[in-house]
Amino acid sequence: MTTTSTRTEQPRQDAEREVVLEARDVTKHFTVRGKKGSAVVRAVEGIDLELHRGEIVAMVGESGSGKTTVARLLSLYYPTTGGEILLEGKPVSHVTGRKALTYYGQVQLLFQDPFASLNALKPIRHILGRALKIHGKARGAKQVEQRIHELLTRVNLTPPEQYIDKYPHELSGGQRQRIVIARALAVEPRVMLGDEPISMLDVSIRLDVLNLLKKLRDEEGLALLYITHDIASARYIADRINVMYAGQMVEGGSSEEVIHDPQHPYTRLLLDSSPDPGRGLEGDQQSLFDEVGDLGEPPSLITPPKGCRFNPRCPFAMDICNEKEPEKVEVSPGHWAKCWLHQEGRADLLKQRNIQFGVPIETAAAEAGIDTVNAEDILDRTVALEGETTADLGPFQP
Amino acid sequence: MTRRDVGDVLLEVQDLSVDYLTLNGAVSAVSHASFTLRRGEILGLAGESGSGKSTLTTALLRLQRSPAVTVGGKVLYHGDDGTVTDLVPRTDKELLHLRWNKLAIVMQSAMDALNPVKRLGAQFVDVLRQHDPRMSEKAALERAGDLLALSGIPRDRVDSFPHEMSGGMRQRSLISLALACDPDLVVMDEPTTAVDVVMQRTIMSQVLRLQRELGFAIVFVTHDLSLLLELSDRLAIMYAGKVVEIGPSTELYHHPKHPYTKALRDSFPPLYAPLVEMRGIPGTAPDLMNLPDGCAFAPRCARAMDLCLTKRPELVQVSEKVDAACHLNDPQKEPVGAGPSDARSENGHAA
Numbered sequence: 001m002t003t004t005s006t007r008t009e010q011p012r013q014d015a016e017r018e019v020v021l022e023a024r025d026v027t028k029h030f031t032v033r034g035k036k037g038s039a040v041v042r043a044v045e046g047i048d049l050e051l052h053r054g055e056i057v058a059m060v061g062e063s064g065s066g067k068t069t070v071a072r073l074l075s076l077y078y079p080t081t082g083g084e085i086l087l088e089g090k091p092v093s094h095v096t097g098r099k100a101l102t103y104y105g106q107v108q109l110l111f112q113d114p115f116a117s118l119n120a121l122k123p124i125r126h127i128l129g130r131a132l133k134i135h136g137k138a139r140g141a142k143q144v145e146q147r148i149h150e151l152l153t154r155v156n157l158t159p160p161e162q163y164i165d166k167y168p169h170e171l172s173g174g175q176r177q178r179i180v181i182a183r184a185l186a187v188e189p190r191v192m193l194g195d196e197p198i199s200m201l202d203v204s205i206r207l208d209v210l211n212l213l214k215k216l217r218d219e220e221g222l223a224l225l226y227i228t229h230d231i232a233s234a235r236y237i238a239d240r241i242n243v244m245y246a247g248q249m250v251e252g253g254s255s256e257e258v259i260h261d262p263q264h265p266y267t268r269l270l271l272d273s274s275p276d277p278g279r280g281l282e283g284d285q286q287s288l289f290d291e292v293g294d295l296g297e298p299p300s301l302i303t304p305p306k307g308c309r310f311n312p313r314c315p316f317a318m319d320i321c322n323e324k325e326p327e328k329v330e331v332s333p334g335h336w337a338k339c340w341l342h343q344e345g346r347a348d349l350l351k352q353r354n355i356q357f358g359v360p361i362e363t364a365a366a367e368a369g370i371d372t373v374n375a376e377d378i379l380d381r382t383v384a385l386e387g388e389t390t391a392d393l394g395p396f397q398p
Numbered sequence: 399m400t401r402r403d404v405g406d407v408l409l410e411v412q413d414l415s416v417d418y419l420t421l422n423g424a425v426s427a428v429s430h431a432s433f434t435l436r437r438g439e440i441l442g443l444a445g446e447s448g449s450g451k452s453t454l455t456t457a458l459l460r461l462q463r464s465p466a467v468t469v470g471g472k473v474l475y476h477g478d479d480g481t482v483t484d485l486v487p488r489t490d491k492e493l494l495h496l497r498w499n500k501l502a503i504v505m506q507s508a509m510d511a512l513n514p515v516k517r518l519g520a521q522f523v524d525v526l527r528q529h530d531p532r533m534s535e536k537a538a539l540e541r542a543g544d545l546l547a548l549s550g551i552p553r554d555r556v557d558s559f560p561h562e563m564s565g566g567m568r569q570r571s572l573i574s575l576a577l578a579c580d581p582d583l584v585v586m587d588e589p590t591t592a593v594d595v596v597m598q599r600t601i602m603s604q605v606l607r608l609q610r611e612l613g614f615a616i617v618f619v620t621h622d623l624s625l626l627l628e629l630s631d632r633l634a635i636m637y638a639g640k641v642v643e644i645g646p647s648t649e650l651y652h653h654p655k656h657p658y659t660k661a662l663r664d665s666f667p668p669l670y671a672p673l674v675e676m677r678g679i680p681g682t683a684p685d686l687m688n689l690p691d692g693c694a695f696a697p698r699c700a701r702a703m704d705l706c707l708t709k710r711p712e713l714v715q716v717s718e719k720v721d722a723a724c725h726l727n728d729p730q731k732e733p734v735g736a737g738p739s740d741a742r743s744e745n746g747h748a749a
Contacts, residue, residue: 062594062595062596062597063565063593063594172682172683173447174678174682175682202446202447202621202683203446203621203622203623203662203665203666204446204661204662204665204678204679205678205679205682206665206678207665207667207676207677207678208677208678210667211675211676211677211678229594229595230595231595231669232666232667232668232669233667235667235669235673236667236673236676259669259670260670269596270595270596271669272599273595273596273598273599274595274669275595275622275624275625275627275628276624276628276668276669276670277623277624277627277628277651277663278668278669278670278671279669279670281627281628281647281648281651289599289602289603289606289628289629293600293603294550294600294604295596295597295599295600296600297564297566297567297597358600
């Protein structure tokens with residue numbers, strides 16, 4: 001069995017699959033007001049994204065990289081600051097109320113927390129029936145009932161009779177997330193936007209929910225945007241992976257290419273940070289975590305770094321990186337990255353076995369003006385400071 | 399094979415049982431947990447939600463609150479001077495000398511564990527002076543800065559409020575706070591679930607560095623088994639309130655002796671290894687109110703036998719360093735796991 005065995009048709013041919021939902025150069029700025037006046041948070045900048053029929057696209061990145069904002073922009077929860085969103089080639093704009101209903105009939109958002117996204121006071125029959133009725137997908141009690149049964153079967157909650165009269169609190173986390181998926185399916189959408197749909201679930205049932213989403217893709221041609229920071233699950237489920245950093249997309253391509261041949265230093269950082277017992281547990285923990293210093297945190301999006309936003313954390317940063325923003329470079333068909341290493345002909349650096357990310361902690365401390373970070377020294381001082389207090393001991397610590 | 403050298407026995411847990419008292423009777427959240435922790439050792443504790451991980455760790459430190467009650471067993475703490483103390487019968491007052499000085503905890507949610515209306519420095523001073531009333535405010539603040547620097551936080555952060563820091567920084571300052579009195583044992587209850595993978599890596603490398611320099615033992619609780627495998631010396635797997643397998647991490651990964659350990663291990667999609675269709679563990683965790691007569695995992699177990707439905711397996715030694723509670727390990731039966739590759743593909747289709 002080889003790597004490609006389950007992925008024979010990978011990457012799916014873009015040309016063959018129609019684009020359902022598209023974002024073109026979408027930008028979102030939030031204005032925040034504080035004591036010192038207002039500031040602009042550049043949460044999402046210049047995102048291009050295509051969701052194809054029957055395809056799962058993953059969006060990975062650290063917290064605060066703008067992943068959720070993209071999902072909310074695509075679901076018209078926020079109006080965009082710039083750029084366009086197109087549903088089946090037609091531009092859509094931020095609308096509310098009944099006008100939004102047609103859009104929501106095509107594009108549905110899956111929330112992260114199935115414990116908070118279902119009405120605790122209503123049975124499953126009501127929760128699913130309401131979505132059907134609002135969108136006019138079923139008329140009359142009998143038809144509604146029948147459709148609910150179908151939905152429950154589609155998300156593998158069988159037999160449906162066993163679940164239809166239950167309340168959310170009677171279901172486990174995985175079952176609730178299936179109800180959330182069934183409710184989204186009730187309106188017969190073409191696109192689902194999953195914002196960390198498995199991160200609140202127990203590990204033992206995550207795979208089943210992922211498999212369900214894969215099944216919906218394969219059997220019903222659903223387009224799914226899968227947002228996560230767990231790059232291993234993104235690889236398992238998605239056909240393509242997009243990597244976001246500080247509000248921008250920095251790399252995109254077929255899942256296997258992005259995982260096995262990352263073309264942006266940030267993607268390498270994400271991959272190197274993810275635990276993977278598969279790469280071997282030989283040796284002690286120190287060797288697995290060794291030389292990991294302070295890997296840093298994403299920059300402020302109010303005053304993002306000039307040039308490439310990753311440059312302050314990048315071990316390969318050159319002068320040009322903090323002057324000009326890199327252009328998109330196509331490395332192989334369908335696989336692109338925005339990084340100066342490609343234009344400067346230094347992309348081989350990304351293939352190194354060990355990349356030293358971040359600053360060793362001593363250096364970081366020295367730069368921050370900390371004179372001593374040697375734990376033993378500090379400990380000695382502790383003992384000195386504590387002095388005779390250790391004499392004041394309880395009955396079982398003579 | 400142990401991954402590193404560890405020291406003498408620090409904590410001996412014997413038959414520890416914790417019940418939750420409810421109107422419908424007692425629910426046994428942890429039953430007869432036994433294990434030994436050595437100085438400087440990292441013990442990982444894994445299991446699904448509701449398996450009793452957090453109940454066990456709070457009971458270890460005697461931090462459990464009603465309706466949780468420790469109904470049996472011992473937690474023997476071996477002091478560095480050779481004395482042995484059973485923590486279970488001690489009153490809070492008696493435990494005061496051990497808490498934070500010897501036994502510390504890093505709570506799950508950094509946002510809830512820090513006081514939102516006090517500056518970080520004040521929270522450190524509070525702890526330091528509580529445990530050493532003779533320490534001056536100035537010395538304590540100085541020490542707070544040192545402690546923050548330990549986990550790579552600039553010392554001027556003593557003047558910050560928790561909301562002014564990122565989630566990762568808050569979590570790191572909690573770790574610093576736990577180390578304030580140089581404890582022998584630090585219990586970490588899912589310290590990295592609220593942060594992303596990059597921050598998790600930063601935090602874990604710092605914890606390991608501090609652990610190496612200061613020598614404290616760690617009980618690390620999480621449901622992220624892949625992280626635990628990389629991090630811990632030994633692993634304990636919990637299911638329905640019981641420790642079902644315990645042993646060196648590498649052993650449990652390569653040769654799991656309990657089907658649940660194997661299923662849990664195979665629940666994580668690989669990062670680089672060839673992809674195959676994978677399945678989760680079928681069914682749901684049992685209701686602790688009415689556990690089956692036999693093995694609690696039997697209804698979800700692909701290899702359950704008749705015996706499993708009637709007789710509850712005990713945690714017994716099954717190999718040199720591994721204890722497991724599964725009838726499949728009885729001498730006349732075939733063993734549970736082969737190498738990881740066979741086991742993976744087998745699991746993919748067996749369920």
